[in-house]
Amino acid sequence: MITPESPSPSIRVSALRHRYGSKEVLTGVDLTIPAGTVFGYIGPNGAGKSTTVKILTGLLPGWEGAVEVCGHDVRRSPLEVKARIGYVPENAILYEQLTVGELLELVGRLHRVPTDLAERRIREILGGFGLEERLGTRIQALSKGLRQKVLITSALLHDPELIFLDEPLSGLDVDSARLVKDLIRGLADSGRTVFYCSHDMDVVEKVCDRIAIVSEGRIIADGAPRELTEAAEQGDLEAVFSLLTRGKDAARDTRARVERILGSLAP
Amino acid sequence: MLILSRAVVRLLSPLVRPLGGDPAGISALLAAQVRTELRRQRGATDRNTFLLKLAGGLFTGTFLAVVLFLLRPPAGAWMTITQSMVLALTVFTTLEAAPHLLADRRDLAMVSSAPLRDATFVVARILAVVVLVGVVIASQVAPTFVVGIIRWPQAEFLLVHLIASGVIGLLGVFCTLIIYLAILRLLPARKAREGIVFVQILLTITLFGALQLAPHLVDLQSEASIEAALSRSAAFGSWFPPRHAGEWLRWALGELPIDRALLLRGLLLPAVAGIGLLVIASTRLLERLRPPELGEDSPGRRARPRAFLAPLAERLLPDPVERVGYDLFRLLSRRERGFRLRTYPMLAFSVLFGVGYLLQFSRFGSVWEIRTPHFGIPVYLTFLYTPIFVLQARFSDDGEAGWLFDRSPIPAPGRLLAGMGVGLVLCFLLPVSLVSALGSLILGGPEVLGHVGAGLAFVVWATLLSVAIFGRALPFAEPFRAEMGLTNVGILAFTLALGAAAIALHFLLGRLPGSEWGLAVLYLLLARRQLRRLRELRPRAIVQRWFPAGGRSAGDSEERAAAGT
Numbered sequence: 001m002i003t004p005e006s007p008s009p010s011i012r013v014s015a016l017r018h019r020y021g022s023k024e025v026l027t028g029v030d031l032t033i034p035a036g037t038v039f040g041y042i043g044p045n046g047a048g049k050s051t052t053v054k055i056l057t058g059l060l061p062g063w064e065g066a067v068e069v070c071g072h073d074v075r076r077s078p079l080e081v082k083a084r085i086g087y088v089p090e091n092a093i094l095y096e097q098l099t100v101g102e103l104l105e106l107v108g109r110l111h112r113v114p115t116d117l118a119e120r121r122i123r124e125i126l127g128g129f130g131l132e133e134r135l136g137t138r139i140q141a142l143s144k145g146l147r148q149k150v151l152i153t154s155a156l157l158h159d160p161e162l163i164f165l166d167e168p169l170s171g172l173d174v175d176s177a178r179l180v181k182d183l184i185r186g187l188a189d190s191g192r193t194v195f196y197c198s199h200d201m202d203v204v205e206k207v208c209d210r211i212a213i214v215s216e217g218r219i220i221a222d223g224a225p226r227e228l229t230e231a232a233e234q235g236d237l238e239a240v241f242s243l244l245t246r247g248k249d250a251a252r253d254t255r256a257r258v259e260r261i262l263g264s265l266a267p
Numbered sequence: 268m269l270i271l272s273r274a275v276v277r278l279l280s281p282l283v284r285p286l287g288g289d290p291a292g293i294s295a296l297l298a299a300q301v302r303t304e305l306r307r308q309r310g311a312t313d314r315n316t317f318l319l320k321l322a323g324g325l326f327t328g329t330f331l332a333v334v335l336f337l338l339r340p341p342a343g344a345w346m347t348i349t350q351s352m353v354l355a356l357t358v359f360t361t362l363e364a365a366p367h368l369l370a371d372r373r374d375l376a377m378v379s380s381a382p383l384r385d386a387t388f389v390v391a392r393i394l395a396v397v398v399l400v401g402v403v404i405a406s407q408v409a410p411t412f413v414v415g416i417i418r419w420p421q422a423e424f425l426l427v428h429l430i431a432s433g434v435i436g437l438l439g440v441f442c443t444l445i446i447y448l449a450i451l452r453l454l455p456a457r458k459a460r461e462g463i464v465f466v467q468i469l470l471t472i473t474l475f476g477a478l479q480l481a482p483h484l485v486d487l488q489s490e491a492s493i494e495a496a497l498s499r500s501a502a503f504g505s506w507f508p509p510r511h512a513g514e515w516l517r518w519a520l521g522e523l524p525i526d527r528a529l530l531l532r533g534l535l536l537p538a539v540a541g542i543g544l545l546v547i548a549s550t551r552l553l554e555r556l557r558p559p560e561l562g563e564d565s566p567g568r569r570a571r572p573r574a575f576l577a578p579l580a581e582r583l584l585p586d587p588v589e590r591v592g593y594d595l596f597r598l599l600s601r602r603e604r605g606f607r608l609r610t611y612p613m614l615a616f617s618v619l620f621g622v623g624y625l626l627q628f629s630r631f632g633s634v635w636e637i638r639t640p641h642f643g644i645p646v647y648l649t650f651l652y653t654p655i656f657v658l659q660a661r662f663s664d665d666g667e668a669g670w671l672f673d674r675s676p677i678p679a680p681g682r683l684l685a686g687m688g689v690g691l692v693l694c695f696l697l698p699v700s701l702v703s704a705l706g707s708l709i710l711g712g713p714e715v716l717g718h719v720g721a722g723l724a725f726v727v728w729a730t731l732l733s734v735a736i737f738g739r740a741l742p743f744a745e746p747f748r749a750e751m752g753l754t755n756v757g758i759l760a761f762t763l764a765l766g767a768a769a770i771a772l773h774f775l776l777g778r779l780p781g782s783e784w785g786l787a788v789l790y791l792l793l794a795r796r797q798l799r800r801l802r803e804l805r806p807r808a809i810v811q812r813w814f815p816a817g818g819r820s821a822g823d824s825e826e827r828a829a830a831g832t
Binding site: 008057059079080084087089092093094095097098102104107108109111112154203 | 316476586587588591599600602603613662670671672673674675676677678
């Protein structure tokens, strides 16, 4: 919800609909995300999260509704949108034969970051991640966690206003995950917006200022984590999520499935 | 092929058990690898790589069969030539297959944690190579066998041909694997992989050079000539297995008395090689095949562009996006194994082809005049290899790697292609054309500079034109080529037509003094225009066509599945 004093929202979505073939995957999504927010976007598999992100990042044509990102209409000015956003995908395919330094230089050039500035940022951000000695390491030699850090670096290189993160903590060790969580908080505090997609409810609950739960192509809950847990009278976000997406019998259903698996192991 | 694999394991189980191997385990591992290989796709293409190899073997065999049918060499020479090709193809196919079959890491985690002995793992891996390479070799042997049985419709021929192909095929596989594993043992994993690629390229060039030069050195229709050639290196000649096969056929047909020592030598070689392979492979193979240590590259140093090309590239490509295309192509073409294997030998081929043309033409003394347009032809001929480079040039085998560009504010993705096109010209086509040009200049003198210049300028323009025409399917993966309706035949036809037209024009205008310089200027102007057109290729034609859904995340497939698409 935007208050009259807040800056113009980072994301404004109205009546967003999209279909794949004959099936509607987004059935009317409305969202307004103010700047300086860490916004969690969660939902079960197939709910429409990825489709939403692709539309917001200007990749998917053929949708209905109105979408404005960083003050620009996504349909009319996709390049303006792309110039202002960063994106960290899950399971990104990278150029394995490039070194870390080469990949980041490439990204910097694609975003037209001046060479000196790009080099300084690469040094500083990688230094923050403890990767400054990996500039000459080929991507193929990096572990999942290190690749994730390189991806996050690439998303921040051009100082975006809005950053899309899809499971950014995947593969990270405890210390690195803590670092990234603090980084996310710091980005929001400095006025940037973070759009956070994840299946890890614990992290989402701790990191996000506001959460939207999407199911079957529409938003079924939207608010601060505490508001949602109180309204649903549940102990944590995971329970709220289960209740809203699978119904009251979710817990019993899960128990039955576990018993079935364990039962198969009995001699 | 699964039935064949099981039969092979059953046949070898009396040998395998004493070594500590478990036939059931071997059979399971072998079946998994064979299934994977039969379904393996190259990058994101729908085409089955194994079927392509079979088709390649069949093509080679048919080509050889036609040549042998026309040349009609005597029996011994026939068998020697046939088995030499079997040996060559076996070595190439094994070198290509060994890294991903022998060093297949996909099941390593599972195998390491299962109660399998090393012997089971080792034998399964080796058998996977033998079975898969064997089927490819069989596809090559079949056409030559048909031609041979027509010429010598005798049971002796059938027997000798089958035994010789089997023995030499096995020998080729075993010896290649021994060398491969020895390299793995001696060198760090990454250097070993580089070494293997280097050996493959060198062998390909050597084979092509030998095929080009052989008719000049040896009369393939004379047994005595071949004997003389092999006898020049007595040690090599007496131990060269295809020669043994030639001798076997001559014995079988009654042309020579049997030399039992030679017979034994020929049959013992693969047995010895097989034992050697088991010995070298059995020691900690699992351990040696583990993924390379993380961070094995030298830290803290970024690769710099080569000094003498970078200023030129920056001048030709002022836009940073264009330079991204150029640098990405340049770096990947130097490092990507598949690209290097398929294109580096072509660099040598095009030079050999041009040199061959000059040598051939020098026999026609009276026509060999100074200032003749012929001196430009070796350079023009370089263009015939352009499609191979253009079609192999890509940023990635996986189109999903394009997400980086999707998410970037690139107003005209055609600029990436422009960068790649300039990279193709500066890093490949122009250097190799310059080598051919040098040959022409040495033979023809500075007077032929204009003809050579016209050829060079044509190669530059024609390369950029090829990128533009085929470029709608670039630069991520060749599967998009199929989507764009471009076939190999169409591409070949275009190349031949354009090359022939350019050569014809060069000759037609050859009598006009200074025409060669005019052509050079014309082609350079066309090249400049073509580069500008590349830059202006509309985004819709490239990015959205390739990535209608804009890349993939973990949720993509689920959402599409939920939508039933």
